[in-house]
Amino acid sequence: MTKIEDTMIIVGGGIGGLAAALAAAEAGQKTTVLEQAPEFGEIGAGIQMGPNAMAVLDRFGVDEKIEKNAVFPKRLVLKDTFTGEELSALDLGEEFKKSYGFPYIVLHRSDLHFALLEVCEKNPLVSLITDQHIETIEETSEGVVATNANGEKVVGKALIGADGLWSNTRAYFSDDKGVCSKYVAYRGTIPISEISDNANIDDVIMWIGPNHHVVQYPVRRGELYNQVVVFKSLNYKEDSVDWGTPEEMDQVFEGAHPLVKTALSFIERQIRWPLYDREPIDNWTKGNICLLGDAAHPMLQYLAQGGGQALEDASYLADMLKKHGENYEAAFKAFQEERIPRTARVQRSARTWGNIIHAEDPTIILLRDIIFKQRDAKDFSHVDWIYGQKYGQGLNKVTKSIQ
Template sequence: MLRQALIAGGGIGGLAAALAATRAGWDVRLFERANAFSEAGAGIQLGPNVVKVLQGWGLAGALQIVSAFPERLQVRCALSGQTLGELPLGASIAERYGAPYATLHRADLHRLLLEAVQQHADVKLHLSRPLQSFSQTAQAVMVQADDGPGIEGDALIGADGVWSMVRQQLLGDGLPRRTGHLAYRALVPQAGLPKLLRSQHVTAWLGPRMHVVQYPVRGGEWLNIVAIVQGEVPAEADLWDHSANAADLAAATAGCSAALREVLDAVEGWRLWVLHDRPPMQGAHQQAVGRVALLGDAAHPMRPYLAQGAGMAIEDAAELGHALAQALDPAFDVPTMLQRYALNRWQRNARVQARALRNGQIFHADGVVRWGRNVSMKMLGARVLDMPWLYGGGVRAT
């Protein structure tokens, strides 16, 4: 039985959904509002739970080319520079969870998925065509992409990000909330850094009301640096990309150790993101209704303190692929299978959202809480940093 999936959004989540849907035997039409496929941002971390999905889609070789595979994660005190704890990655985590821990540029992951999607003739990609509205019946879903006639399909997947139009029409639950956290991001070629600042590891520097994460991307040739501080910007500032003043970040990290200051001072320019999220999901009704399902940030935008935002979108896509494959059987109708998709995903997504919130409080702690955090990391090390429930869980690829 021929089925057609309509997908809103051509980012990482939308392309992952398109790949999963076509692998499940569906025709796909993807609608992207921009006039070219591109991915803004900088680095991204993929845990073994996500790498396993990409490997299952036959992308292991492509991922190997564009990624770095750090040997360890180390946590350091932003104020003293002291190492608080370490978690072995590399071969150790690959043996434990069946896949490595990868770090790469968001644009490289986006391009990898786009190239995989373009290999399938049953996927049609439409640029400069944002979806404006949709309606659904028991038999079909109809989308309006422009002034032309409506486009009918069997399912609509909202993968249109944190400001999702599909979510607004489907759930009508308002806009995402501003977190009060700002992310300053930069990419630096490692060859241009002093040797002492070059790194092939993931390093997290934890300080009061701020933290910094650095890790290699693009085969280790570049260093991705993200500094997240608690603070607000004027309401008229761009909602996701802002020409940040490095002086603001310097002021926020003025009390940090010389070791961290050297890393930050090596950056010539920063891009600023104002972070938004939603509360942890409360039920499957927030991920699918009838023939319309949400995926990734459209369903569960989260704070970046667990490095799983893109990862949960890719896991969503893999689970969606299972549901759509089953929906080809006349015995299973599409709304029922999308509801199963939602039931199988919302609790894990909610747990990741909640853990990311908690991590933010721990990372940015001060006073007695900061002291207790540091002591526990020194005493327990990898036992605190490892997360079997996350890295060992997830979804197998179709």
């Protein structure tokens, strides 16, 4: 049994786990991050960061690092997959930034993760350990104990489970399972030079249609173009990989707009990503153990808020650790009291938004498109509840930025 002196344990070294380490460090507490992989890194392609997430990155001193590699899109745009018609847009210009205090950016996930990792590595209160696949956790008279796949035990003062959608630490609170949406994603980035001159690389574009969508936007200083193809499989089979195949993808997008067809031609077809979330649960904490990020509230990607909600978690956790010190039970209870209602709303709203953009019924599609076309690009009322909450400004500053 390895006892790490005077430290909190964080299980998981992804975006949420590293942000949690910075949160604890801001509160003056030591942490040890246990990452299951041989080295710290992030898989996937692009990620979108709204103003609510940027507020937290600013708080933790990461914003300037990621802005060097980020792209600042002009608009979020919805287009019809088959006709190419623009259905709606959200202007991300000066009025948007003035309203929410921070910009909307897009970047490569690895660039965000590396920036968080770099700040953690330079912080004397943060220790980073790899090759730690934690299978079980418990609280004993010795402290909080995390046991890895080799049977080795690490003991700390408190523990935060930030080990993602398939979290083992979540089993300490719930025996629930991941909920498969029956959708799959295929992702990829290509050199920006491969993009057609007809593509608008200043925007984040979402092409939508019945049971599918395609997202496109530039990353890494505009040198790469990130593309994600998502569709519902009519061949879904539980506990099987024989559904949502590239062949089915081609069938779903038959007759699509030429720009969508071009996107599909560049997609990496070897890696298939089934899309899961979980039902919200009403408790994340017990004693000196707590969940954070996707381990607590995994969500579908339709609001682009998975990373943002993990960052909000970390920021509010910092406030509660400052307020309650080493009374972790009180800190964690106050943390979840604030965060559970908000993250549950985002989880459920992501599902609802998925139903809207993937609508099949012609009448629903007609009504949806009429509503989309009538709204003004500078009408922020439908996103205000997401972006108008700031968790990056310190204790008792969880307030709307709009005046």
